[in-house]
Amino acid sequence: EPEVTQTPSHQVTQMGQEVILRCVPISNHLYFYWYRQILGQKVEFLVSFYNNEISEKSEIFDDQFSVERPDGSNFTLKIRSTKLEDSAMYFCASKPDRGSTEAFFGQGTRLTVV
């Protein structure tokens, strides 16, 4: 069964460094999302991406965040200059079309900023 795949599973980075979290959505899916979950808190929406552009973003998704789909396969989340408070589990999700109600999630990348 096709799955959303995220790499790496765990990333440790120093404060101020740039990180790129990678996701491979299910191949025929058109809508892509990033969510994050700070330890002990709820899963929060960051950004949605459709037709090679951001379709919606939350207030969390400020200028230090960016997303792209460089090669039609990978879907990446870049954090330009990490802060301690960026430490969280980051989840990628995809769904096939606008009418589909089920989002398929990756297993997550745990980002630890030290």
Next chain:
Amino acid sequence: AQRVTQPEKLLSVFKGAPVELKCNYSYSGSPELFWYVQYSRQRLQLLLRHISRESIKGFTADLNKGETSFHLKKPFAQEEDSAMYYCALMGGGYNKLIFGAGTRLAVHP
């Protein structure tokens, strides 16, 4: 404002006991509501969606618009039901999910 509230962080029951995980929502339009489950060391996966009115693994959830609730129920809990359960609302033009804080269900033998 769009919001999902799960008032219980932890629900601890014995095997065979009934389970009800509470979820209340706030949404200005017609909501689409879901329950997602995350078993230990596994990814978030869809358990139920209200439009399907289905029963999955013995779980059911009924949307009550008057009480703005979507509680998840199972008459007889099993140990393998132990997991994190997240209630979620689908909103916005691009169908983002708005999650509740989650309830950890622990089913003891």
